[in-house]
Amino acid sequence: MTSLSTRERAQLLADSIAGKFPDARGRFGPYGGRYVPETLIPAIERLEAGLRVHLGAPDFQRELADELRNWVGRPTALTHARRLGARWGADVWLKREDLAHTGAHKINNAIGQALLAKRLGARRVVAETGAGQHGVASAAACARVGLPCTVYMGAVDMERQAPNVGRMRLLGAEVVPVTEGDKTLRAAVDEALRDWVADPLETYYLLGSAIGPHPYPYLVRELQMVIGREARAQMLEQAGGLPDALVACVGGGSNAIGIFKPFIADPSVTILGIEAGGRGAGLGENSATLALGRPGVLQGAYSVLLQDEHGQIQETHSVSAGLDYPGVGPEHALLQAAGRVSYEMASDDDALAAVKECCEAEGILPAIESAHALAGARRWAAAHPGKRILIGLSGRGDKDMPTLQRTLIAQLEARAQGARS
């Protein structure tokens, strides 16, 4: 979208702030929309009509607020990270989604959609999962509202994320291995869509990020905006003002859009989305969709994606499973085109170093996904000394113990052994 003029960019931003996106066609400016087979249209239109009736309705909002408070554990804390700030030469604040039930922001979306599924009269829920975090959140939310849940998961991912498969089964979900395609998240989304088409009246598809065909990017954003609304009020109260910079990690983009959106209209707030830079900028070495990708259609929406010169979707890599996806939500593509949000990368190594630093300085073990935001914020702080920074800490790192054991902890143990001998 580099071809946009300054005026066109300003118009996109003004329309975004005015709440014009998504428009009637489900578009965020040039992005978004609905690129799905004809067979899916009735199901999607039913969902959209259902949203119009229920999402803003006072009794739905009351029920959702009650679950968020008493089951998810909201509002989550805003923590003044004083020792991290002293190291960086900045005033650092962490929005603690790691404290939410099941350990990350994903539950905000899962419980919202599960409640919606009930209202729409669904008899069962299907979901996809990559690393298993959205699967666990969906299984928990479905148990809470009393709906059976089927989770599609790539066979490769099931092997890599065995503990989450166990958690989903404990929570009563049926986990179905997907052996088609790349046997990971992308194939799992396709399978879940196929299941939904087969029975769109009785089945509800609970999508896990701000991606996919309209109205999902909108629905997920609305459900995740609770993060940014809380954070904005907490910053004003606890920090005495808005942040100079706001930073969050971006996979599909749900935690980021949720925390960004309530700050978009504040021109004094610099906003940074941090993608997985992996091992480098080479083909297949990262998952930095907006930093390195090009426009195209993936899984129901026109957005930006990682593709080779023939338009083939690229293999991706990231040390954090939750960021390892070749696409990104269409509203982020818009915010990049409008020049409102900058999308940058943090490498695997930067993220792992940030995990360790956050543990040591603050006594918080962040998810490796969230550590990408920490690494990006640290870099911004170095270039802008003395500023106030708000970081979206999307989840906790307990789920990452197998990866951390192989990397950071192995290094620590080797060092300790070296010291002893």
Ligand SMILES: *Cc1c(COP(=O)(O)O)cnc(C)c1O
């Ligand atoms: C899944 C996940 C992400 C990435 O998903 P988004 O939709 O980009 O937010 C980030 N952080 C954590 C902890 C996750 O589990």
